[in-house]
Amino acid sequence: MRRMTARPANTHQARLLRLLRDGGPRSRAELGDRVDLSRSKLAVEVDRLLETGLVVADGLAASRGGRRSHNIRLAPRLRFLGVDIGATSIDVAVTNPELEILGHLNQPMDVREGPVAVFDQVLAMVGKLRETGVAEAFDGAGIGVPGPVRFPEGVPVAPPIMPGWDGFPVREALSQELGCPVMVDNDVNLMAMGEMQAGVARSVQDFFCVKIGTGIGCGIVAGGEVHRGTTGSAGDVGHIQVEPDGRQCACGNRGCLEAYFGGAALARDAEEAAGEGRSAELARRLAAEGRLTAADVAVAASAGDGTSLDLIRDGGSRVGQVIAGLVSFFNPGLVVIGGGVTGLGHTLLASIRTQVYRQSLPLATGNLPIVLGELGQVAGVTGAARLTSDHLFSPA
Amino acid sequence: MRRMTARPANTHQARLLRLLRDGGPRSRAELGDRVDLSRSKLAVEVDRLLETGLVVADGLAASRGGRRSHNIRLAPRLRFLGVDIGATSIDVAVTNPELEILGHLNQPMDVREGPVAVFDQVLAMVGKLRETGVAEAFDGAGIGVPGPVRFPEGVPVAPPIMPGWDGFPVREALSQELGCPVMVDNDVNLMAMGEMQAGVARSVQDFFCVKIGTGIGCGIVAGGEVHRGTTGSAGDVGHIQVEPDGRQCACGNRGCLEAYFGGAALARDAEEAAGEGRSAELARRLAAEGRLTAADVAVAASAGDGTSLDLIRDGGSRVGQVIAGLVSFFNPGLVVIGGGVTGLGHTLLASIRTQVYRQSLPLATGNLPIVLGELGQVAGVTGAARLTSDHLFSPA
DNA sequence: CGGCTTTGTCCTCGTACTGGAAAAAGTCGC
């Protein structure tokens, strides 16, 4: 089961591996065009990579006018595992070396059931994926948790919504079970990396990624690198105050953004609206299911329910208010909105945009796209795989 | 006048130069302890630096138990010029190669008089400093302007408080006049670099620096590097909204932080309080001088004037509210408060702290110092010199 | 089938770096 994947011996090899990951198979000649190495040097490094088995030759490339070149690709047997533990569900996916998803499972699960139960579930899902034949063992795994993480150690710290996880040795435990290196990060950081790898943020150096799920978090990328902050809690925007002396929030403060919007707040507001008879649509759904979720509001809104639309617009406006401030502060080149409530789609996006463009200065917003994430549910697992491969494809 | 200062030929040399800058003169042996180079290699690189004249031998070092080593120091003739153009005043300083200030001038001047007038003033001040004999020519100059800057080109862009400066080729013009390389940056970024070089932020990797002068800005340092944003307007926190539908701000929006606090707002509030008879102290000062400034409020407050204290506390609370949000977002290891109004001192600091510690989550604030800048008026010019030397001490 | 282009390999040359040895310059104890 345990499999020691080779690591590149130097930065040149690391560079080549990442090129092959992000650009797919290439000929040696094309590689030569991209890196600043002499032909001999390039040949040597490629040969060494072939020896370690990290890359393989893969037939002949199309001719560029002369002799045909041999194609080089990352060893197709490489497999990365991405795990995304959300507040209320778990995503697990397996990728090929190019970080394309070969198999993906999603299962509802409350993170509050604690690390042991969640791990059992994750391992069961991994087993299921293995059975489908997409992977036997893994060369690396990345896992995202919905709270702050001490990144170098791979351990969650003081997670507000994850009782029992504080200090749990996630990296250590998962590494034991899987027999491969494991990286642990905050789920929003992984979402940002995912969108940077394969989504809307390709080749953007400075952006942030607001994830609106049960709670609200934000992955920050500065200069192409994820910014995690001093204690790993950067991006915790859900508890920024939007209303002095406002609603009580679970964190103990008042007026936090999360007290007004996010999956939990939205569900509660919807139930209240249904109870007060402000929306026949929501009331019917409440009666049918016993409770309401953000998804119900989304469906009701697309069916034209005014109250639901108002809820989304109000929430988007609150989020937009916070984002506007952060845009002034950070001056990103892109803002990505993602997470579970993207089902609310363009209504939400429109009200966020309105608020941001109204409140921030022209220089910062003039050319600032605010868009929905492209990857949806697989953003997190893609980012997890990316994080892992970045680690594996760097000199030991 | 023009003087072509040599540049290091490789990263090793650059590394050595920065070590000598930040740690002062050292022996070759001590340098060897810090860098990971063989003795022979080190000797070669030091010799080359000696040849170029960037460093000089400087007597014998104290013995460490055996043969005494020759000291090496940066060429003492090196001079850096730092210029800090504020909204209402200009600072100019000359530093030695270790970035210690040899001469410093400050002169009131309204930046709105335009780039030509300001440049005349700056050059006159530089001339005066030259006359004192601290420098003949300069090896590099850094200049800070109170608005966003397109950093690579060294050109201000769309500066709200600096009409006439948009697109003015600051780098080009100053470089012509001084005959040396010039770097241009936002004044708050320079303040952050200054505190990182010689102030409270030494060896802090992630922090930000809130400058409360006429307006309010914020220098951001992530991973030891200044974050300037996509269009160079990062840190523009003065126009973050603190009060929906609040006071009209000069920028056209409502409820901006700057509409409530900062030198300009504070002066206006003080005059209003004096006019309405809410403070005898302020009224007396208004009568004596015809107008009030933030400094008057500071003096009145330290004399025990309740209204002035209230003004400061209210303002600090507003600033704290914004900082609290940014702390949650960015999770810095330190927050520095600086700028003209630091005369308000600990009253201001206390109310900022109260607000931040109350509003942000424990993980982010648990070990978060919020302190006044150490360098006061010379933070900007020190940062300017640092920026310049960083550029000069990097491979060409 | 013969020129032309591209690709891959081989080989040599110059250079940069390492690590040991020894010389130079001190310190310290007796």
Added chain:
DNA sequence: GCGACTTTTTCCAGTACGAGGACAAAGCCG
């Protein structure tokens, strides 16, 4: 003051590495 020990510096040879040219191999095109 002298010898043993340290530290610094220089010198030197051995080595590894990379650049770049030459040439062979492979393929396109007329």
